[in-house]
Structure formats: C-alpha cells, structure tokens
Amino acid sequence: MRYTFLTYSRPEDFANVPPEELGQLKGLFGAYIGSLKEAGILVGVDWLQPVSNATTVSDGGDRIQDGPFAETKETLGGYMTIEVPDLDTAIAWAKKCPMAKYGAVEIRPTAMDA
Amino acid sequence: MAPQERMAEVMRSSYGRLLAILASRTGDILIAEDALSDAFAKALIHWPDDMPKNPEAWLLTVARNRLIDGQRRDARIDFRDELPEPQEPEAHSTEIPDDRLKLMFVCAHPAIDPRMHTPLMLQTVLGLDAEEIARAFLLPHTTMAKRLVRAKRKIRDTAVAFQVPEVEDLPSRLSAVLEAVYGAFSQDWMGEGPLAEEALFLATLMVDLMPDDAEVLGLAALIAFSLSREQARITDGQFVPLEEQDPTRWNAALIQKAVSYLTRAQAIGQLGRFQLEAAIQSVHADRLHTGITNWAALVQLHLGLSHIAPTIGATVSYAAALGKGGKPKDGLKALLEIDEKVRAGFAPAQATQAYLLSQLGHVQEAATAYKRAIALTPEPALLRHLESKRKRLVLKP
Numbered sequence: 001m002r003y004t005f006l007t008y009s010r011p012e013d014f015a016n017v018p019p020e021e022l023g024q025l026k027g028l029f030g031a032y033i034g035s036l037k038e039a040g041i042l043v044g045v046d047w048l049q050p051v052s053n054a055t056t057v058s059d060g061g062d063r064i065q066d067g068p069f070a071e072t073k074e075t076l077g078g079y080m081t082i083e084v085p086d087l088d089t090a091i092a093w094a095k096k097c098p099m100a101k102y103g104a105v106e107i108r109p110t111a112m113d114a
Numbered sequence: 115m116a117p118q119e120r121m122a123e124v125m126r127s128s129y130g131r132l133l134a135i136l137a138s139r140t141g142d143i144l145i146a147e148d149a150l151s152d153a154f155a156k157a158l159i160h161w162p163d164d165m166p167k168n169p170e171a172w173l174l175t176v177a178r179n180r181l182i183d184g185q186r187r188d189a190r191i192d193f194r195d196e197l198p199e200p201q202e203p204e205a206h207s208t209e210i211p212d213d214r215l216k217l218m219f220v221c222a223h224p225a226i227d228p229r230m231h232t233p234l235m236l237q238t239v240l241g242l243d244a245e246e247i248a249r250a251f252l253l254p255h256t257t258m259a260k261r262l263v264r265a266k267r268k269i270r271d272t273a274v275a276f277q278v279p280e281v282e283d284l285p286s287r288l289s290a291v292l293e294a295v296y297g298a299f300s301q302d303w304m305g306e307g308p309l310a311e312e313a314l315f316l317a318t319l320m321v322d323l324m325p326d327d328a329e330v331l332g333l334a335a336l337i338a339f340s341l342s343r344e345q346a347r348i349t350d351g352q353f354v355p356l357e358e359q360d361p362t363r364w365n366a367a368l369i370q371k372a373v374s375y376l377t378r379a380q381a382i383g384q385l386g387r388f389q390l391e392a393a394i395q396s397v398h399a400d401r402l403h404t405g406i407t408n409w410a411a412l413v414q415l416h417l418g419l420s421h422i423a424p425t426i427g428a429t430v431s432y433a434a435a436l437g438k439g440g441k442p443k444d445g446l447k448a449l450l451e452i453d454e455k456v457r458a459g460f461a462p463a464q465a466t467q468a469y470l471l472s473q474l475g476h477v478q479e480a481a482t483a484y485k486r487a488i489a490l491t492p493e494p495a496l497l498r499h500l501e502s503k504r505k506r507l508v509l510k511p
Contacts, residue, residue, distance in 0.1 A: 085273070086141075087274045089275070
C-alpha cells in the first residue's frame with residue numbers, strides 16, 4: 001500500500017535546537033531519503049519553502065491570496081510517499097524520519113487504490 | 115449434548131480462533147465477521163440433523179468458501195495469505211492454526227484509539243456483541259457500535275499488519291495488549307458484572323500464547339486472585355475490604371491457579387507491575403492458611419509497586435498498608451505527599467486519609483474525610499461500607 005508522510009512542525013520545536021544541530025538537519029534528511037531509495041520504497045518526496053511564501057487559490061479560481069489555506073501553529077514542511085506492505089512497516093520508517101524528532105510525521109494511506 | 119448446546123459451546127471456544135484466521139488472511143475484521151456469522155447461521159440449519167465431527171473445521175470451510183465467493187464478486191477483498199483449507203472437514207485431527215496472538219496485537223495497536231482496545235478484544239476474540247460491551251462500558255449501544263466499526267474500518271483501510279511485533283517493539287506493544295486485558299478486568303473489578311470472567315479468559319489465553327513472559331503470567335495471576343474473592347467481597351449488600359473478608363468464602367481452586375501463574379512468573383526473574391500486584395494479592399491469600407496478614411511484607415511490596423508504577427492509586431495503597439502495618443503516622447506522611455487537589459477528587463485517597471486519621475485519634479478530621487470519600491463514591495456497596503466506617507467512628511468515645 002502507498003503511504004504519504006506529511007511532516008509538520010511548529011517554530012518553537014526548533015527554538016531550543018543548537019544551530020550546529022540545525023545545520024546537520026539537511027544532511028540527516030539526505031541520508032534518510034537515501035535509505036528510502038535504497039530500500040526501493042520511495043515513490044515521491046519534496047521539501048517545501050515556509051508558509052510565508054504560500055499562495056492560495058480558492059472559490060473555483062476566483063480567489064487568489066497571499067498566505068496559506070489555514071493559519072495554524074503547525075505547518076506542513078514536506079512530504080514523502082512510500083510503497084510498503086502495511087501500516088506497521090510505514091510506522092517503522094516514519095519513526096526513523098528526522099522530523100519525528102523535531103516535529104511530527106502524519107501517516108496517510110492512499111485513497112487511489114480502492 | 116443437544117446441537118444447540120454444542121453450538122453455543124463451539125461458538126464460545128472457537129469464535130476468536132476462527133475470526134483470527136479469517137481476519138489475519140484478509141486484513142479485514144468486518145468481512146471476516148460477516149463470513150463467520152454466515153457460517154454459524156448455516157450451522158444452525160445443518161447441525162441438528164448432521165453434526166460434523168470437527169465443528170471448527172466445518173465452520174472454517176463454510177466461511178472460507180463464502181470469502182472466496184465474495185472475492186469473485188468484489189475485487190476489494192484481498193487475501194494477504196492463503197486461507198487454510200481443512201483437509202478432511204469431518205476428521206478429528208485437523209490442525210487449525212491459532213492466529214489469536216496476532217489479533218490481540220491488532221486490537222491493541224498504537225494506531226487504534228486506546229479506549230477501543232478492550233472493546234475490540236471483547237468483540238473479536240470472545241465474540242461479545244456491541245450491546246453487551248456497551249452495557250459494560252456504560253455507553254449507549256449505538257455509540258459503542260459506531261466506534262467499533264470505525265476502529266475496524268481503520269484497521270482495514272490503513273492495512274494494519276496482523277503480526278506479532280518485532281523484538282524492538284515487543285515490550286511496548288505487549289504492554290498495550292496487557293493493559294487492554296487489564297482494562298476488561300478493571301471495568302469490573304468487583305466481579306459483579308459480565309467482564310471479570312472474560313478478562314480471566316483473555317489473560318489465560320495470553321498465557322497459552324506467550325507462556326514465557328513474566329508480565330503475561332503476572333496479569334493472569336492478578337486477575338485469578340481477584341476473581342477468587344468474588345463471593346466474599348460483598349456481604350448483605352455491603353463491600354467488605356480484603357483484610358476483613360471471610361477466607362473460607364474464597365475460591366480455593368482459583369487461588370491455586372493464581373499461585374501457579376505467580377510462581378512461574380517469579381521463576382523468570384523479571385519484575386513488573388502486574389507481577390508485583392499479583393504478589394500483593396498472594397500475601398493476602400496466604401491468610402487462608404496462616405490466619406494472619408503479613409503487613410510488613412505488604413508494605414515492602416506496595417513500596418516496590420509505587421516505584422515501578424508510580425500512580426496515585428499505588429501511593430494510596432502504600433499509605434494504607436503502612437497504616438494497617440502499625441505505622442499510621444508514616445502512612446499519613448506518604449499520603450499527604452500526593453497533591454492536595456488530586457487527593458480531594460479521589461475517593462480512595464479520602465477514605466485512606468480518614469482511616470489513617472482515625473488510627474491517630476483525630477476523630478473529627480477523620481469524619482470529615484469519610485464524608486468527602488462518601489460524596490465521591492457512586493457504587494452502593496462501597497457507599498454502605500464507608501457509611502458504616504464513618505458511623506463507627508462517631509460512636510467511639
């Protein structure tokens with residue numbers, strides 16, 4: 001089954017992280033994505049700019065506005081999609097995601113297969 | 115035995131076993147339940163005239179055929195593993211696999227709302243219907259039924275794995291399973307309702323499935339000890355505390371069973387919360403033979419429990435044991451370490467405070483604490499017990 005990991009964080013999640021550790025984060029992500037590729041389960045991945053750079057289109061396209069769809073404390077930072085047999089395998093991979101340490105990883109199974 | 119009786123017996127002993135096989139192979143508890151209830155319905159028609167030699171194999175074959183027919187019509191049914199096909203449905207010796215451990219781990223899966231772990235187990239492993247479960251959990255039938263369906267849909271739609279967890283996850287996953295079994299027991303700790311026997315069945319089943327785990331054995335011992343006192347717990351509608359119960363009214367066979375579980379747990383040499391709770395129970399049970407309660411041992415065990423599982427309840431029990439062991443001053447000191455607000459809202463804390471104060475001769479303060487405990491207690495039998503304690507207090511010069 002295909003599962004998408006949505007990574008969320010709050011600005012305060014990073015408030016107490018030392019700068020040198022923040023600098024390593026990119027490398028940690030690179031290694032994590034590498035391990036997903038190596039396992040042959042990676043379907044797609046992206047890492048997003050901050051919500052301050054979001055533009056939202058709604059009302060059938062009539063409304064275009066600066067900012068995210070919903071102003072929330074937790075913001076979506078990126079996603080990765082993997083193909084694994086079951087939720088337990090997905091959870092095991094999500095636990096290894098660096099964002100599980102700095103924020104949260106939401107696991108959502110695909111609705112396209114049904 | 116009449117077919118109806120035989121069927122009720124098979125239903126009870128085989129339901130969970132058959133459902134576990136069907137659910138683990140399809141990943142879908144809902145469809146497995148449908149197939150199994152269809153098989154039981156067919157059994158009602160056929161068995162009175164022609165009772166199969168191996169009813170379990172018969173039911174599995176019928177349910178299996180129904181699932182395979184269903185798959186032809188509906189591609190959404192997806193067999194993860196092949197369903198076992200009993201070679202000779204009429205034979206006695208057919209080996210039917212036991213997948214119930216996998217089912218237990220699914221019911222207590224971290225992706226499932228913890229409040230639903232116990233209800234899911236009661237329904238899938240024991241075959242209780244939503245109405246019975248709702249009654250035990252004091253919830254409207256429709257609410258419980260909806261929550262059960264929602265949990266089963268999540269298990270199906272997110273593809274929760276029917277498997278025994280890997281070694282690194284096993285301790286936390288097993289502890290969730292044991293918590294859920296304990297949940298059935300604590301829902302009905304007075305043993306008056308329908309769940310106490312079911313909790314013992316689940317705990318005993320876990321012993322069969324994981325015979326070498328100390329906490330599994332500890333939990334089974336704890337529940338068996340508690341159930342052994344069912345007949346002695348209430349006299350004339352009034353709750354009787356453990357140390358005041360008549361030991362001759364305890365169930366000696368259940369105590370023996372509990373002791374054998376506890377002995378096996380202790381031999382493993384791995385201390386845990388349930389084993390300690392069972393050890394506390396065993397000290398009380400010893401009174402059946404010795405005629406006395408060893409409070410010094412109980413104080414030590416309660417102290418250990420409050421370290422290994424630091425809950426308000428554990429601290430209250432430790433304080434009570436100190437009081438009964440002749441150290442009410444120490445007991446009160448331990449009790450008062452609990453946050454005042456928390457104590458004020460917890461009936462056992464108030465009742466224990468009242469007891470300790472009365473031991474120390476502070477009758478007026480004790481009476482106030484009993485009043486607070488009474489105001490926090492809904493169970494009639496317990497209420498009467500606290501009322502009588504309070505009255506006896508006032509009668510003292």
